[in-house]
Amino acid sequence: MADTLLDVRDLSVRFEADExxxxxVDELSFTLGERxxxxxxxxxxxxxxxxxxxxxxLLPPTAVVTGSARFGSLDLLAASNAQLKRIRGRxxxxxxxxxxxxxxxxFTVGRQIGEVLQRHLGESRRxxxxxxxxxxxxxxxxxxxxxVDEYPHQLSGGMRxxxxxxxxxxCDPKILxxxxxxxxxxxxxxxxxxxxxxxxxxxxxxxxxxxxHNLGVVADIADRVIVMYAGRKAEEAPVHELYEHxxxxxxxxxxxxxxxxxxDRLQEIPGLVPRLAEPLPYCAFAERCPRADHRSRSEVPQLxxxxxxxxxxxxxxxxx
Amino acid sequence: xxxxxxxxxxxxxxxxRRRRVIRRRLARRPGAILGFAVAATFILxxxxxPVIAPYSPSATDFDSLxxxxxxxxxxxxxxxxxDILSRLIWGARASIQAGVLATCLxxxxxxxxxxxxxxxxxxxxxxxxxxxxxxxAFPFLILAVGLAAILxxxxxxxxxxxxxxxxxxxxxxxxxxxLALREEDYxxxxxxxxxxxxxxxxxxxVPNMSSTLLVQATVTIPAAIIGEAVLSFLGLGVQPPxxxxxxxxxxxxxxxxxxxxxxxxPGLAIFICALAFNLLGDGLRDVLDPRTTR
Numbered sequence: 153m154a155d156t157l158l159d160v161r162d163l164s165v166r167f168e169a170d171e172x173x174x175x176x177v178d179e180l181s182f183t184l185g186e187r188x189x190x191x192x193x194x195x196x197x198x199x200x201x202x203x204x205x206x207x208x209x210l211l212p213p214t215a216v217v218t219g220s221a222r223f224g225s226l227d228l229l230a231a232s233n234a235q236l237k238r239i240r241g242r243x244x245x246x247x248x249x250x251x252x253x254x255x256x257x258x259f260t261v262g263r264q265i266g267e268v269l270q271r272h273l274g275e276s277r278r279x280x281x282x283x284x285x286x287x288x289x290x291x292x293x294x295x296x297x298x299x300v301d302e303y304p305h306q307l308s309g310g311m312r313x314x315x316x317x318x319x320x321x322x323c324d325p326k327i328l329x330x331x332x333x334x335x336x337x338x339x340x341x342x343x344x345x346x347x348x349x350x351x352x353x354x355x356x357x358x359x360x361x362x363x364x365h366n367l368g369v370v371a372d373i374a375d376r377v378i379v380m381y382a383g384r385k386a387e388e389a390p391v392h393e394l395y396e397h398x399x400x401x402x403x404x405x406x407x408x409x410x411x412x413x414x415x416d417r418l419q420e421i422p423g424l425v426p427r428l429a430e431p432l433p434y435c436a437f438a439e440r441c442p443r444a445d446h447r448s449r450s451e452v453p454q455l456x457x458x459x460x461x462x463x464x465x466x467x468x469x470x471x472x
Numbered sequence: 473x474x475x476x477x478x479x480x481x482x483x484x485x486x487x488x489r490r491r492r493v494i495r496r497r498l499a500r501r502p503g504a505i506l507g508f509a510v511a512a513t514f515i516l517x518x519x520x521x522p523v524i525a526p527y528s529p530s531a532t533d534f535d536s537l538x539x540x541x542x543x544x545x546x547x548x549x550x551x552x553x554x555d556i557l558s559r560l561i562w563g564a565r566a567s568i569q570a571g572v573l574a575t576c577l578x579x580x581x582x583x584x585x586x587x588x589x590x591x592x593x594x595x596x597x598x599x600x601x602x603x604x605x606x607x608x609a610f611p612f613l614i615l616a617v618g619l620a621a622i623l624x625x626x627x628x629x630x631x632x633x634x635x636x637x638x639x640x641x642x643x644x645x646x647x648x649x650x651l652a653l654r655e656e657d658y659x660x661x662x663x664x665x666x667x668x669x670x671x672x673x674x675x676x677x678v679p680n681m682s683s684t685l686l687v688q689a690t691v692t693i694p695a696a697i698i699g700e701a702v703l704s705f706l707g708l709g710v711q712p713p714x715x716x717x718x719x720x721x722x723x724x725x726x727x728x729x730x731x732x733x734x735x736x737x738p739g740l741a742i743f744i745c746a747l748a749f750n751l752l753g754d755g756l757r758d759v760l761d762p763r764t765t766r
Contacts, residue, residue, distance in 0.1 A: 210664055241665030248664075253657040258679040267675065268665050319665065 157326060157359050158184040158207075163219035163229075165199070165206045165383075175428045176202040178383040179219070184327065189353055189360045191374030191391070193367055193406065197425045199383040200363045204329045208240050209233070223327075242272040245320035249332035251313035255304035261288070261315045262300035268322045287318040291348060310341035314348065321352065328352070329361045334369060346373050368410050371395060379403050382425055382436035385455060389462040399458055399469035401441050435467070443468040497759045504755020510748035518564040527555035529562040529715040538731050547737055550720075551727055556734070559715040560741050566716040567745060570631045570700035570709070571693040577635025578692055579685065582642025587673060589643070590650025600643065607640045616699050620708040627700075627716075630709035634696045645688045649681035656680075683760035690753030694746035701742045717742050 165177040177199040184190050192200045206217045207228050221228040223243070226235065240246075248254050256264060265287055266280030275283065281300065288296035291314040304312060313333060320328055330349065334342035350373050352358055364370060370377055370391065377394050379387040379402065387400040398404045408419030423440040426432070435453050438444040445468070453465045498504055517524065526546075533553035541548045547556040589600040607615065619633035653659065659676050667676075703709035704718025712719050717738040724734035 208664065210660070237666050237668060239666070240663070241667075246661070246664040248657060248661055250657045254661045256658045256662075256676050256680070259675070267667075267671070271666060271671070316661070319661075 155186050156183050157186050157188075157223070159222040160203075160207070161220050161222075163203060163206065163217070163221065165202050165211070166216045167212075167214050168216055169214050173429050175431050176215075176383055177206070178428075178431045180380075180383070180385055182378055182385070182388070184359055184361060186326075186359055187353060187357050188376065189350075189362060189374045191370035191377040192361060192363045192380060193365065193370055193377060194380035194386075195365055195425050197427070198380045200380050201331050203380075204246075204331060204361060204363060207329075208244060208246075209236055210240075210246075238272070241268050241320070241325070242323045243325055244327045244329065245323075245325040247313070247316050247320050247328065247330040247333045249335050251309050251316055251336060254316055255312055257304055260301050260303055261307070265300075265315070265319045265322055268319055272323045283322070284318070287322055288315070290321065290352075291315070291318045292344075293318075308341075309337055310344065313337060313341075313345055317345075317348065317352075321356070321358070324356065325358060327359045327361065329363070331363045332365070333362070335364070335366075342369070349373060367406050379406070382428060382432070384436060385463070385465060386437065387462075387464045387466075388455075389459075393459065393462050397459060397462070397471050399462065399464040399471065400437075400466045401443050401468070402437050404471070435465075494759055498755060501755045501758060503751045504759070507748045507751025507753075507755060510744060511752050514564050514745050514748065515568055517561050518568040521562045521565055525555075525558040525561045527558040529559045530554065530713050531558075538727065538734075541733075548731075548733060550723065550734055551731075556720075556737055559720060560717070560737060562715040563717045563720060563738065563741065564745070566627055566704070566710045566714070567697045567700055567742070570627065570634060571697040571749070574631045574634035574638060574696040574699070575689050575692045577632065578638035578642050578696075579689060581636065582639040582644075583646045583685065585639075586643040586646025586648075587650050587677065590647040591654060591669070591673060591677070593651075597647075601647070604640045604643045604647075608644070612637050612695060613699055613702055616703060617706065617708065620703050625708045625711060627710045627714075630700055630703040633703070633708075634699045637699070638692045638696060641692060642685070642688060645684060646681065649684050650677055653677045653680055687753060687757040687760060690749060690756055694749035694753075697749065698742060698746050701738075 160183070161181045163177055163180045164175075167174040167176060180199075180203060182190075192203070194200050202211065205211050206215065207221050211217070217229055219229060223239070228236070228239070231239070255261065262281055262284045265284040266277060269275045269280040269283055270277065285296045285300050288299055293299050293311060293314050299307070307315065317333075333349070334345050337345065346369060349360060349362070353360055362370065362374060374391050376390050377388065378385055379400065381402050387394070387398070387403050394403065395407070398407055402421070405419065405421040409421065411418060421440055426436060426439065428436070433452065434450055435441070435444065435448040438448040441448065447467050453467050455463045455465045458464050458469050531554065533549060535553070536545065536549050537553045538551055539545055539549040539553070545555050545557070547560070549555055550559070585600055589597045616633045616637040619636055620630050623629035623633055654672070654677065656676075659672055662672055662676055700709055700716070701718035701721065704716040705722045707722070710716035710719055712723070720738040721735055724731075724738070727734050
């Protein structure tokens with residue numbers, strides 16, 4: 153694998169609200185290599201978005217974040233606000249799930265893309281506008297020279313998501329974190345956006361973290377996949393390895409829930425993701441797991457390498 | 473043919489299209505149009521007073537004291553033989569000036585305070601909110617009378633008193649809008665792109681609450697117009713002989729039985745002017761606020 157760009161160790165995120173505490177992420181470690189596309193998969197509420205937002209201190213003040221996240225020579229979790237401001241949008245960019253509401257309705261898309269360039273690169277307004285046209289072209293928006301002066305309400309959801317991607321790429325960041333970028337879009341538009349992200353990685357060499365609950369999306373584009381469950385890493389493997397030899401019963405359950413030709417009924421995983429006030433002292437998936445036994449209910453399974461570069465946190469791993 | 477027309481719609485620039493949507497919505501609200509027309513007439517009269525007033529507002533004609541309406545004096549004359557129509561036109565100056573300037577002042581004071589409370593929250597928000605609540609507990613006119621009495625009688629001081637008195641309304645509106653807007657996805661996206669507080673406040677929050685502020689302003693203007701009349705009536709605002717609707721009402725008191733029209737005309741002017749601005753404000757709210765349009 154190429155050089156490590158981001159090295160996250162023992163990341164824990166806890167929300168301390170008046171109503172009580174919630175343990176969102178529990179001692180998660182992962183790395184991201186240069187030019188790598190990392191898929192982070194899990195159900196809603198498993199902590200995948202919180203993990204990424206915590207890296208740039210984008211969570212509300214009730215979040216307590218511990219651990220370390222080395223980016224170059226800097227620990228993001230210990231960085232000052234001023235340092236983080238220079239990294240946000242410049243070195244590490246975000247694309248969010250809601251393209252319909254993620255653009256300011258009062259300004260043209262050109263102005264909004266330009267704003268990022270003016271802020272981080274000190275470009276003049278004129279230069280920023282010219283660059284905005286190039287960026288719109290890069291994300292394959294037709295007629296970029298006229299689209300640049302349009303307002304968000306004039307663009308479709310897919311177009312707006314392309315604009316968001318253009319904005320995220322404006323300063324040529326090292327890492328692009330895309331949080332469910334295709335979830336709010338039609339299936340045909342989804343394919344186009346994924347295509348675009350693959351193209352960006354190939355042409356610009358940007359490392360991408362793709363957060364999704366859809367294993368099908370990940371199969372399309374990711375190099376390596378992390379499956380998260382209840383704030384912990386359940387399984388991690390290169391994408392083909394994961395699909396051919398899934399080890400964790402949760403991963404197997406997720407794969408069974410992908411619609412496929414010839415399969416009439418989708419397999420569901422019974423139950424819900426638990427909401428935790430404290431880290432569980434045993435396997436968080438035990439309640440829903442067909443393989444759970446006494447040990448699963450009394451001990452936390454540690455990650456171990458069951459096949460080359462394939463990590464699983466389960467006492468009873470194995471495909472089927 | 474409709475297809476061709478629809479196609480041409482898309483070629484129009486976005487601003488022009490938005491303007492046209494607003495015009496079309498306005499056209500369905502005759503009250504707002506009427507309010508706009510009347511308010512515009514009052515504003516024009518105030519600006520053009522030296523040109524359109526038939527007489528000087530302070531010119532006395534001792535041959536016709538308390539004259540009835542005639543072709544010489546369309547609305548008659550007062551106890552000193554001054555032309556009432558001219559005084560009404562000049563009086564519009566004090567009213568409009570007080571209404572608009574006091575509203576601008578209220579906005580200049582209230583909006584920054586509301587932004588700070590809504591954006592930074594923390595300990596400052598409850599402090600600002602409680603102080604605002606305390607001030608809002610006083611009726612607007614009582615507050616303005618009290619402030620004007622402290623500042624001393626003059627049109628400028630009356631305007632300041634009205635502006636300060638109306639500021640809490642703007643604090644509340646700006647705070648509420650800021651609280652809502654700072655949770656918008658585009659604000660979150662801007663923060664993720666490295667935007668600082670100043671960028672977020674001035675590029676993402678203020679522009680998106682401008683229409684709400686405009687509506688609050690059109691509600692404040694008539695209140696301030698009435699407030700100016702009240703203060704002048706009580707001798708805390710415009711000082712005689714400078715004409716003002718409030719001063720005219722005060723002067724008319726002594727002649728109420730002989731010449732009630734002396735009180736009726738300025739009273740009507742205040743009523744119609746305030747009503748016009750209120751109608752305009754209601755119409756603007758309906759047109760600009762997406763929540764009240766289907």
